[in-house]
């Protein structure tokens with residue numbers, strides 16, 4: 001079991017696990033391939049794969065129990081989906097009550113078959129969030145040894161401030177959408193806050209869900225990525241990840257590929273250093289305008 005808080009710089013996200021057609025042994029093989037690449041952190045959620053993602057990952061760990069001590073597991077809670085498996089839900093909603101957060105974490109632990117979650121994130125900001133209740137849930141989970149650290153996802157800076165104001169210890173992570181396809185977090189205070197509070201930002205959809213690469217020949221961004229990847233002897237997707245890694249808030253891209261060969265290439269992005277002008281060239285191409 002890891003004792004520190006450091007997550008690998010690259011994280012494998014398991015949102016798309018249902019598309020990969022993997023058996024538990026296949027998932028275990030993918031996990032091993034990630035470990036071989038230095039990716040030891042895995043991002044799940046209670047709701048992924050229609051609530052079956054954690055159980056599938058847990059089944060993989062049961063086929064290869066030696067893997068568990070080498071992994072860091074992130075999961076999320078707080079969204080209640082309409083689903084045949086949740087007939088009591090009449091409307092999609094958020095639930096950050098103490099009761100639900102604790103029950104959700106307990107459910108995740110059972111599904112994964114592990115004693116402790118390395119990081120638990122509140123998946124979306126809940127307009128009915130009572131920060132004191134969330135703090136009480138976090139304290140209960142921490143004191144029971146069930147969760148090592150807590151964070152949020154998709155929060156605005158003022159929502160992070162509210163929650164942090166009631167917590168006894170710092171939030172460790174903020175998972176948000178940021179990429180060359182979605183640059184808002186660079187300018188709306190989210191990444192500034194992460195840097196100020198030393199909250200690790202985790203970038204979901206770092207390749208825009210694949211759309212950044214699919215539009216290569218047609219868009220200014222696609223052309224800029226292609227040109228720069230030629231200069232850097234890299235692939236466009238490596239350059240897109242290197243662009244995130246260059247940010248001073250120390251962004252952790254949450255990769256969404258289930259393809260080991262693609263993951264191998266993406267891991268190599270960690271050795272690409274974009275200089276300032278290359279970084280701004282891509283920003284300009286992404287936003288369609290030069291900085292003022």
Ligand SMILES: NC(=O)c1ccc[n+]([C@@H]2O[C@H](COP(=O)([O-])OP(=O)(O)OC[C@H]3O[C@@H](n4cnc5c(N)ncnc54)[C@H](OP(=O)(O)O)[C@@H]3O)[C@@H](O)[C@H]2O)c1
Pocket residue numbers: 012013014015016043044123153154175176203204205206207208209210211213214237254255256257258259262
């Ligand atoms: N917190 C949140 O609210 C939230 C929201 C969304 C996602 N997430 C997390 O973020 C993770 C990553 O999100 P994501 O899956 O959207 O990430 P992504 O890495 O931007 O997209 C992955 C998708 O892009 C495809 N792709 C990659 N390179 C490509 C290329 N060169 N050409 C065509 N397609 C390419 C992959 O296909 P292959 O599999 O074939 O490589 C895969 O389907 C999720 O798994 C989840 O853990 C969190």
